[in-house]
Amino acid sequence: MAKKAAPGNALQELKTALKNKNLGRLYFFHGEETFLLNHYLGQMKKQLLDPLTESFNFHRLNNETFDIRGFADAVENLPMMAENTFVQVDEIDLFKMNEGDRNKMVEILSDIPEYCTVVFTYLTTPWKPDKRLKKLWEAVEGSGTVVEFARQDQRDLVAWVTRHFAARRKRISTDLCIYLIDITGGTMTALSGEIEKICAYSGAEEIRKTDIDAVTEPVLDAVVFQMTDLLSAGRYGEALGKLQQLLKMQQEPLAILGAVGSHFRRIGAARTLLDNGKTASDLQKLCGLPDYPARKTMEAARRFRPEFCRKAAELVLETDYQMKTSFDDSERLLEMLLLRLAGEARNG
Numbered sequence: 001m002a003k004k005a006a007p008g009n010a011l012q013e014l015k016t017a018l019k020n021k022n023l024g025r026l027y028f029f030h031g032e033e034t035f036l037l038n039h040y041l042g043q044m045k046k047q048l049l050d051p052l053t054e055s056f057n058f059h060r061l062n063n064e065t066f067d068i069r070g071f072a073d074a075v076e077n078l079p080m081m082a083e084n085t086f087v088q089v090d091e092i093d094l095f096k097m098n099e100g101d102r103n104k105m106v107e108i109l110s111d112i113p114e115y116c117t118v119v120f121t122y123l124t125t126p127w128k129p130d131k132r133l134k135k136l137w138e139a140v141e142g143s144g145t146v147v148e149f150a151r152q153d154q155r156d157l158v159a160w161v162t163r164h165f166a167a168r169r170k171r172i173s174t175d176l177c178i179y180l181i182d183i184t185g186g187t188m189t190a191l192s193g194e195i196e197k198i199c200a201y202s203g204a205e206e207i208r209k210t211d212i213d214a215v216t217e218p219v220l221d222a223v224v225f226q227m228t229d230l231l232s233a234g235r236y237g238e239a240l241g242k243l244q245q246l247l248k249m250q251q252e253p254l255a256i257l258g259a260v261g262s263h264f265r266r267i268g269a270a271r272t273l274l275d276n277g278k279t280a281s282d283l284q285k286l287c288g289l290p291d292y293p294a295r296k297t298m299e300a301a302r303r304f305r306p307e308f309c310r311k312a313a314e315l316v317l318e319t320d321y322q323m324k325t326s327f328d329d330s331e332r333l334l335e336m337l338l339l340r341l342a343g344e345a346r347n348g
Helices: 010-019 034-048 068-076 101-109 134-143 154-167 175-183 189-202 209-215 222-230 236-247 253-276 280-287 289-300 304-325 330-346
Strands: 026-032 058-062 085-090 116-122 146-150
Touching: 010 034, 010 085, 010 146, 026 034, 026 068, 026 134, 034 085, 034 101, 034 304, 058 068, 058 189, 058 236, 068 085, 068 101, 101 134, 116 189, 146 330, 154 330, 175 189, 175 222, 175 330, 189 209, 209 280, 222 236, 236 253, 236 280, 236 330, 253 289, 253 330, 280 289
Parallel strands: 026 116, 026 146, 058 085, 085 116
Antiparallel strands: none
């Protein structure tokens, strides 16, 4: 059986267990980086199952097919013409089961046969264990390994993106890697699809920014960030152009306003932290941001005065109220907001 992972080291423990062919009996997979989650699920299946007998020894349950008796049967079923069975359970919140099912689950998780590996996955359902349910939590913690697949930091993502382009015989600069990470939101899931498109589009060995821009549609937050950067640099016409780009992408005005509001709240928090001698790591902890966006937000906050941050928050709230209570055109209200923000930024 795999060694129990120390807190914070669960992913490394999983890698080691795969390398040593010494997987444990019970895992709980969750986290924002679904590309990695699915990758390691695939690696586990590849190691534990034989393609010829997989249909007999692989059992997958979800919200529509899960019941406690069926789960118990899947765990206890002996492997057929193989050494192992693999049970994957998707999106089942153990801590919301009724008391009878929870008690049965405790029994099952505490006594999984040596030939069986069970993985609970959480892609859309939040992983929020209720530690007040002591017996169930003790079974989860004592018998299982909880692996979080967190968003990767910029350095690791740059190396990963570079390798994936190289595998397709393409070169890309570090600056363009960072740009691609920025406009796609920085998840491997999004990046993998964009890399495929960029490589298919580009006929050259060296990837250029025009190749990326031709086929990659930036995420909402990335364009909002670009828009506020342009505001802080005094390039107000270009900032308005970014808003028009979002509207052409058929983004809902309320969604755009929400992103603008969230971004200025983070900038306001960053400005307060700066004024108190804090750093980007403090913003990461406060707002739950990855390293790169936190550093970018701190840089943006340096260019805005605290008075502007407070006024920006007021203007966003005022625009939100107008969108929800007036008959004025939402796109026009967004444009007016940007013009008023530009005026405030111009006045310092």
